[in-house]
Amino acid sequence: xxxxxxxxxxxxxxxxxxxxxxxxxxxxxxxxxxxxxxxxxxxxxxxxxxxxxxxxxxxxxxxxxxxxxxxxxxxxxxxxxxxxxxxxxxxxxxxxxxxxxxxxxxxxxxxxxxxxxxxxxxxxxxxxxxxxxxxxxxxxxxxxxxxxxxxxxxxxxxxxxxxxxxxxxxxxxxxxxxxxxxxxxxxxxxxxxxxxxxxxxxxxxxxxxxxxxxxxxxxxxxxxxxxxxxxxxxxxxxxxxxxxxxxxxxxxxxxxxxxxxxxxxxxxxxxxxxxxxxxxxxxxxxxxxxxxxxxxxxxxxxxxxxxxxxxxxxxxxxxxxxxxxxxxxxxxxxxxxxxxxxxxxxxxxxxxxxxxxxxxxxxxxxxxxxxxxxxxxxxxxxxxxxxxxxxxxxxxxxxxxxxxxxxxxxxxxxxxxxxxxxxxxxxxxxxxxxxxxxxxxxxxxxxxxxxxxxxxxxxxxxxxxxxxxxxxxxxxxxxxxxxxxxxxxxxxxxxxxxxxxxxxxxxxxxxxxxxxxxxxxxxxxxxxxxxxxxxxxxxxxxxxxxxxxxxxxxxxxxxxxxxxxxxxxxxxxxxxxxxxxxxxxxxxxxxxxxxxxxxxxxxxxxxxxxxxxxxxxxxxxxxxxxxxxxxxxxxxxxxxxxxxxxxxxxxxxxxxxxxxxxxxxxxxxxxxxxxxxxxxxxxxxxxxxxxxxxxxxxxxxxxxxxxxxxxxxxxxxxxxxxxxxxxxxxxxxxxxxxxxxxxxxxxxxxxxxxxxxxxxxxxxxxxxxxxxxxxxxxxxxxxxxxxxxxxxxxxxxxxxxxxxxxxxxxxxxxxxxxxxxxxxxxxxxxxxxxxxxxxxxxxxxxxxxxxxxxxxxxxxxxxxxxxxxxxxxxxxxxxxxxxxxxxxxxxxxxxxxxxxxxxxxxxxxxxxxxxxxxxxxxxxxxxxxxxxxxxxxxxxxxxxxxxxxxxxxxxxxxxxxxxxxxxxxxxxxxxx
Numbered sequence: 001x002x003x004x005x006x007x008x009x010x011x012x013x014x015x016x017x018x019x020x021x022x023x024x025x026x027x028x029x030x031x032x033x034x035x036x037x038x039x040x041x042x043x044x045x046x047x048x049x050x051x052x053x054x055x056x057x058x059x060x061x062x063x064x065x066x067x068x069x070x071x072x073x074x075x076x077x078x079x080x081x082x083x084x085x086x087x088x089x090x091x092x093x094x095x096x097x098x099x100x101x102x103x104x105x106x107x108x109x110x111x112x113x114x115x116x117x118x119x120x121x122x123x124x125x126x127x128x129x130x131x132x133x134x135x136x137x138x139x140x141x142x143x144x145x146x147x148x149x150x151x152x153x154x155x156x157x158x159x160x161x162x163x164x165x166x167x168x169x170x171x172x173x174x175x176x177x178x179x180x181x182x183x184x185x186x187x188x189x190x191x192x193x194x195x196x197x198x199x200x201x202x203x204x205x206x207x208x209x210x211x212x213x214x215x216x217x218x219x220x221x222x223x224x225x226x227x228x229x230x231x232x233x234x235x236x237x238x239x240x241x242x243x244x245x246x247x248x249x250x251x252x253x254x255x256x257x258x259x260x261x262x263x264x265x266x267x268x269x270x271x272x273x274x275x276x277x278x279x280x281x282x283x284x285x286x287x288x289x290x291x292x293x294x295x296x297x298x299x300x301x302x303x304x305x306x307x308x309x310x311x312x313x314x315x316x317x318x319x320x321x322x323x324x325x326x327x328x329x330x331x332x333x334x335x336x337x338x339x340x341x342x343x344x345x346x347x348x349x350x351x352x353x354x355x356x357x358x359x360x361x362x363x364x365x366x367x368x369x370x371x372x373x374x375x376x377x378x379x380x381x382x383x384x385x386x387x388x389x390x391x392x393x394x395x396x397x398x399x400x401x402x403x404x405x406x407x408x409x410x411x412x413x414x415x416x417x418x419x420x421x422x423x424x425x426x427x428x429x430x431x432x433x434x435x436x437x438x439x440x441x442x443x444x445x446x447x448x449x450x451x452x453x454x455x456x457x458x459x460x461x462x463x464x465x466x467x468x469x470x471x472x473x474x475x476x477x478x479x480x481x482x483x484x485x486x487x488x489x490x491x492x493x494x495x496x497x498x499x500x501x502x503x504x505x506x507x508x509x510x511x512x513x514x515x516x517x518x519x520x521x522x523x524x525x526x527x528x529x530x531x532x533x534x535x536x537x538x539x540x541x542x543x544x545x546x547x548x549x550x551x552x553x554x555x556x557x558x559x560x561x562x563x564x565x566x567x568x569x570x571x572x573x574x575x576x577x578x579x580x581x582x583x584x585x586x587x588x589x590x591x592x593x594x595x596x597x598x599x600x601x602x603x604x605x606x607x608x609x610x611x612x613x614x615x616x617x618x619x620x621x622x623x624x625x626x627x628x629x630x631x632x633x634x635x636x637x638x639x640x641x642x643x644x645x646x647x648x649x650x651x652x653x654x655x656x657x658x659x660x661x662x663x664x665x666x667x668x669x670x671x672x673x674x675x676x677x678x679x680x681x682x683x684x685x686x687x688x689x690x691x692x693x694x695x696x697x698x699x700x701x702x703x704x705x706x707x708x709x710x711x712x713x714x715x716x717x718x719x720x721x722x723x724x725x726x727x728x729x730x731x732x733x734x735x736x737x738x739x740x741x742x743x744x745x746x747x748x749x750x751x752x753x754x755x756x757x758x759x760x761x762x763x764x765x766x767x768x769x770x771x772x773x774x775x776x777x778x779x780x781x782x783x784x785x786x787x788x789x790x791x792x793x794x795x796x797x798x799x800x801x802x803x804x805x806x807x808x809x810x811x812x813x814x815x816x817x818x819x820x821x822x823x824x825x826x827x828x829x830x831x832x833x834x835x836x837x838x839x840x841x842x843x844x845x846x847x848x849x850x851x852x853x854x855x856x857x858x859x860x861x862x863x864x865x866x867x868x869x870x871x872x873x874x875x876x877x878x879x880x881x882x883x884x885x886x887x888x889x890x891x892x893x894x895x896x897x898x899x900x901x902x903x904x905x906x907x908x909x910x911x912x913x914x915x916x917x918x919x920x921x922x923x924x925x926x927x928x929x930x931x932x933x934x935x936x937x938x939x940x941x942x943x944x945x946x947x948x949x950x951x952x953x954x955x956x957x958x959x960x961x962x963x964x965x966x967x968x969x970x971x972x973x974x975x976x
Contacts, residue, residue, distance in 0.1 A: 029079055030792035033532055033784075034799045035878035044806040044879055053798050057707065059823040060801055062678045065708045072574045076789030079536040086783065090545035092560035096425070097450060098295070098550045100432045101408050101441025102240060102755075103165050103197050103769065105290040106548065108444055112501050113292060113365045116508045117358070119542060121729075124358055125518035125533055127525060127857060128733035132333040133325075133915050133949040134852050137511030138361055138732040139332035142320045144494055145288070145302070145364035147966040151489035152270040153284040154277025155306035157965050159317040160334075161288070161360035161734070162303035162352060163586050166203035166769035168285035169196075169234060169264055171305060171316045171350055173204060174630075176232040176260035176282065177213055178349045179314060184258055187231035191224055192217045195239035196264060199769045202754040204234070206765040210600065210632030222253040232260035237276060238269055241401070242408020242439060244483055251280035267291060267304070268444075269406040271379035272477065274485050283307045287769075290443065292366030293359050294542075297561055298551035298770020299586055300735035300777060302360035312336065312963065316350040318733070323959025326913075326952040327920065333954050335963060345635075351589045351626040358731030369504050372490040378444050380477060382407050385442045385451060387478045388471050392455045395466040401437070405478055408441040410434075416461055423457045430553055492967040514950040515732070516857050521945070522877045522885060524807075526829040526860040526870025527621065527672065527699050529724035537727055537783040546779060551770040552755050565772060568782050575793070576701075576718055577711020578741035582750040582759060584766070586773035589623040591719025591738025592666075592697065594751060594767045596631035598717060598742060599664050599693045601749040601764050611663035611691065615654055617646050619672040619864045624697060633663055644673030644819035646683060655690045662692035669713060670700050670827035672864045673819040674804070684714030693717065693746075698738075701725040702874070703801060703828035706794025710741065717742045726781035735774055737781075799875035800828040803882060807873055810886045814893040818868060829872035831865060840899055841906035844869060847892055852915035853938060854888035855947045884941065891938055910935060915949040 031037075036044060041053065050056045077085065098106055109118065117123045129135030129142075142160045149158035162168040173190050180187055190208065192201060194217050201217060208215050216224070220233055233254060238244045247263065254261040262283040263276035268290050270276075276284045289301035307315055313336060321335025367375060386407050390400055399412040413420050414436045421438075424431055432439040440454065451468045459465055490496075498504040516523075523530040540546055549558060569581040585591040596614070603611040614633035616624050618640050625635045636654055639647040646667070655662060665687045670676045677683075684694045696715035702725040704710070710718040722728045722737035730736075742750065752763035753771040772778070788796060808817055808830045818831040834844045844867050848858030860870040873882055895911055898904045906912060908929050916935040926932060937943050 028792070029076060029534075029536070029787035030795055033534060033788065033792070034796060034875050035881065036799060036802070040879035041802070044802060048805050048809045053802060056802060056805060056825065057798055060805070060821060060825040060827060061676050061707055064681060065713050067706065067708055067712060071706050071790035071793060073571055073785060073790040073793065076792050077786050079787060082783060082787050083536060083539065086540055086779070089560050089563055090540065090543055092563060093545040093549055094557040095544055095548050096428045096430045096553065096557060097453075098430045098553065099440045099442065099454070100430050100550045100552050101242065101439060102432060102552060103199070103287055104295045104298070104550050104552070105441065105443040106295065106445045107290045107292055109292045109294060109362070110366065110369050112504050112508070113362055113369065114542065116505060116512070117362055117365060119538070120512065121519045121533065122512045122515070122517050123361065124538075124729040124731045126515050126732040127523050127528065127530055127730050128354070129334060130861070131848060131852070131858055132331065132954050133849065133951050134516040134857060134947070135732075136332055136950045137514035138357060139320055140511055141361045141364050142357065143322070143332055143965070143967060144368060145360040146320060147492060148364055148367045148490065149267070149288070149304045149306050150966050152267050152275060153265065153306045154275030154487065155281070155284050156309040157312050157315065157319070158304060158306040159315050159355070160320050161355040161357070162305050162317050163356060163590065164299060164301055164303045164769040165197070165264060165285060165287040166200040166766075168303040168305045169200045169262065170203045170207040171352065172262040172283040172285050173213065173232060173234065174207060174211065174349060175311065175314050175316060176262065177211070179260065179311070180231045182258060183228055184231050187229045188212060189214045189216055189227065189229045189231065191220055191230055191233040193220050193235040193239065194218050195241055195243070196234060196236040197240050198754040199766060200264060202766040203769065206597070206767060207630070210597070210630065220250055225253050225257040225259050230259055232262060234262045234264060236264045238266060238406050238408065241410045241434070242405050242441065243402045243410070244273065244404040244406060244479070247276070248279045251276075255280050266406070268375070268379050268382065270485070271376045272383060272479055272485055273406065273483055275487070277306070278487065283311070288360065288363035291363035293362050294547035294776065295550050296547050296774070296776025297549045297558065298772060298776070299768075299774035300356055300359050302356040302363050314349070316352045318355050319965050321959045322964040323954050323956065325954050329951055331951040331954045333956060333959055335959055335965060345622045345625040351593055351623050351630050353589055353623050354587055354734045354736060356735055357733035358735060361732065365508065367490060368495055368498055368507070371495050371499050372488070374499065375490065382442055382444055382446070383477050383479065385446050387476060388468050389440065389442065389451050389454060390478065391471040392451070392466040392468050393458060396455070396458050396462045396464045398458060398462065404480060404483060407443065408439055411438045411440065412436060413438045419461065420457065423460060425554070427453060427457060429453065429457070430550065432552070494967055516947055520947050521855050521857070522873060522881050523857040524859045524871045524873050524885060525857070526674070526831070526872040527863070528730070528860065529702050529721070529872060529874055530730065531702075531727060531874040532876035533727055533729040533780070534784070536787065537780045538729075540779040540783065541776060546776050551775070555756060561772070561775060564778060564782055568778060568785070571785050572720060572739060573741055575705055575709065576720070576741035577709035578718070579744035580747035580750060580760070581739055581741045583737070583739045583775075583778065584751050584753070584758065584768050584771065584773045585719065585738040585740060586768045587734070587736045588699065588719060588721045588738040589627060590767055591740050592623055592627035593630055594738075595695050595717040595719050595740045595742070596627055596633065596664065597764050598740070598746050598749040599695065600631055600633070601762065602693065602746055603663055605762060608691070610661050613658040613661045613663055615651070615658075615662065615665045615687075617667065619644065620666060620668060621672065621697060621699060624666045628666065640673075644671060644675055645677045645679065648679060648683070651683065652686065655686055659690040662687065662690050664693045664695050666695045666697060668697040668700055669710070670703050674826045674829040674831060674870070675819050675821050676827055678822065681714050688714070699724065700828065703797060705797045706790065707797050711743065717746055722781045727784040728777050728780045735777055737774055737777060796875045803873040803875060803877060804828050804830055804871070806879070807871060807882055807886065811889055814890055818865065829870055832869045832871065833867070834869060835867035837896055838867060842896055842899060842911060846911040846914065849953055850892050850895070850911045850914035851888060852949050853936065854891070854942055855945050856885060856888055887939055904929065915952065917950065917952050918948045920952060
């Protein structure tokens with residue numbers, strides 16, 4: 001009888017053989033993250049000249065500081081499993097209707113912006129626009145941001161964003177403090193309106209104390225302004241209660257008494273309120289969050305800072321300006337760079353060295369998409385909704401204390417306030433509660449049915465009835481004529497040309513195509529760690545459970561976030577070898593500052609407030625001395641020896657000299673020179689013996705994870721650049737996160753927050769506007785650690801060191817390598833010495849610009865040594881990409897050799913004329929001594945990988961001499 005079974009079914013042994021399940025058969029995430037495969041590894045080790053990866057690590061990292069334990073990180077999850085489990089964690093966050101306000105508001109991110117900017121690696125994997133010729137797209141949008149801010153605030157100049165509103169206010173206080181003159185030259189009191197946001201007041205306290213600035217918080221009046229010890233003031237407009245107050249008289253009095261006036265404001269409100277610039281403000285600050293950026297439980301968001309032209313050389317952060325390129329074409333660049341704080345080092349008046357580029361880009365795009373009419377329409381709708389709600393609540397017999405308001409009502413609820421909270425939360429609604437008042441802040445997402453739901457809560461409490469709809473015919477904007485804006489704004493064509501989605505899409509793509517990012521090629525920037533930002537890591541950022549939660553929402557509604565924080569803090573503590581971690585600092589420089597303030601507080605608690613000396617090696621990143629000054633330390637520079645290491649004899653002499661006042665030594669490890677210094681433990685012991693603390697800059701933590709740790713080395717505190725080691729993208733120059741890890745004796749001093757308590761029992765004041773900084777991007781690092789696991793994280797560190805040593809081995813035959821360890825190895829980065837080329841007219845900048853013709857962004861230029869390139873390939877780059885980079889660098893060396901041998905005149909060389917745009921290469925006339933093909937396609941593979949710079953070499957000096965920082969010029973030719 002014939003069987004009905006198929007041959008495969010009939011042969012059960014064969015079935016079992018072929019269907020045997022291998023649980024490990026799914027490709028591991030680490031194999032997606034790490035570039036070189038096993039075959040490439042063998043070839044690379046052969047070039048380096050070592051038998052195994054273990055041998056390379058042994059020759060690179062001193063054995064005495066090697067970890068003797070595995071990381072306490074769970075086994076790696078697959079991408080699929082991680083996203084499934086993370087969905088479950090996210091579900092523990094409750095997304096309520098939020099009317100809390102206080103500087104954070106629900107908003108709508110237009111989908112064309114969400115998909116084409118926020119979720120687009122072409123935008124979020126780009127680096128800070130130091131190489132402007134291949135960053136014209138985001139530079140143009142940042143110029144749009146500055147124009148938007150100056151237009152709405154009525155000021156003359158704005159920067160390209162700061163970290164948040166509170167940071168911007170603190171920076172304003174310090175800027176005007178340093179600008180004191182005349183009878184107020186030694187004034188030390190800054191007046192603060194008591195109705196400023198609490199997080200802003202907290203940050204002012206943090207920043208003021210180390211600098212000796214006295215804050216006086218209360219009701220502002222002219223009598224106080226007459227006090228000659230007062231140098232400035234801060235007021236909020238509208239204030240934290242939602243009231244629009246009569247600030248013109250206050251600002252006029254400030255002007256009369258030569259007191260600088262800082263106004264914190266709301267950009268959307270300024271669409272219909274008279275802007276502070278027209279009322280006499282010296283500085284205007286705030287957040288651009290409600291221009292299309294989700295609340296994200298606190299960030300990241302773009303803080304803005306606008307001021308008068310008189311402060312253009314004092315304004316903190318970055319300014320984008322207009323210049324011309326070598327052909328006379330309009331081009332954008334970062335202007336007045338010598339005023340940037342990390343360049344000024346210990347003479348800095350701020351430690352800001354970054355901006356929230358990605359978020360500023362989104363906010364600017366929001367203004368471009370809506371245009372002036374759309375922005376005003378949104379503002380009028382929000383304010384009209386507030387007027388409708390106010391009318392309904394008044395009918396219920398409730399009192400509302402704001403006579404003039406934009407979007408916020410302050411309702412007197414007295415002893416019923418707690419009952420209001422209970423009823424509201426039961427209905428899935430969050431208000432803001434302040435003593436006997438309930439505040440309700442409306443926003444662009446508010447619908448008529450939302451107003452009805454709010455009214456229904458108060459109907460239950462009052463026993464009366466009111467309907468929003470009965471007031472719709474008579475409702476008017478609650479802005480009296482005296483407060484109403486009369487001036488126009490956003491008149492430039494860029495804000496009036498892209499209101500259809502099709503046109504907006506094309507505009508965004510046009511800008512994106514001008515920028516080189518990790519989507520194009522490796523960006524081998526030493527100290528900046530441009531590694532893969534995996535799609536699975538990025539996906540949760542825009543999930544509503546993370547994106548649409550207010551930072552001051554009740555903690556019991558954010559259990560998913562709390563689980564994430566607890567687990568991430570534990571992982572980071574284990575990785576660093578420390579006892580505790582604070583996630584609050586929202587940039588690397590803020591992490592430095594936080595760590596130093598913790599050290600300062602520790603010394604003060606021990607009765608040693610005199611310990612104010614900070615020893616800092618000459619090779620340190622410029623933010624180190626800047627942060628130290630801001631934290632109230634006096635910087636003493638420690639020399640480095642000819643091998644790039646800390647000069648031990650100089651260090652010993654200075655430790656001895658300052659042993660009774662030594663507060664902290666700041667070190668970077670491995671060193672900024674790319675070397676694991678073997679004396680690091682002795683250095684730490686020397687400082688500890690003298691009573692000081694050791695602060696480690698975590699910029700190079702990606703060379704430590706799983707192999708050593710700051711705690712193992714002997715440090716007391718370390719900040720971590722999550723946008724480097726732990727995969728948060730650079731976003732074109734921001735966002736970032738800079739958590740700090742501390743040893744047990746420093747844990748009590750970790751920072752707190754005025755609204756939601758965080759930190760230790762002896763906590764320092766807040767560092768960021770939100771309790772957990774830029775919380776919505778922490779899932780990226782959580783995802784990276786979860787999917788890599790302990791072994792994957794360690795392997796990533798090994799391959800970062802492998803890739804760097806492979807490049808070093810290949811390139812040292814053509815360029816001198818400045819520093820290496822005792823066994824000839826570098827850490828995760830190394831420095832090529834290009835100073836000798838200067839003898840025949842070639843600067844390191846020429847190499848940087850020529851690399852653009854090969855499709856690469858330059859490595860770090862002239863840091864930490866002038867005339868050099870610092871190269872860091874990261875573990876994510878494959879051997880193929882590393883080889884392409886080597887081919888480009890070797891070809892450029894041959895181009896230099898032609899100049900060196902006199903075959904080519906330097907000014908006519910391909911290097912001096914780089915980069916070459918399509919316009920230049922395709923021009924009818926060609927008078928160069930080299931061919932068009934040599935200019936544009938110097939190696940065969942460049943043709944298939946070609947990235948065209950959109951402008952030729954930019955004239956930096958012209959841009960600084962003719963400073964233009966807003967869209968007060970015609971559109972570029974392609975947009976006309």
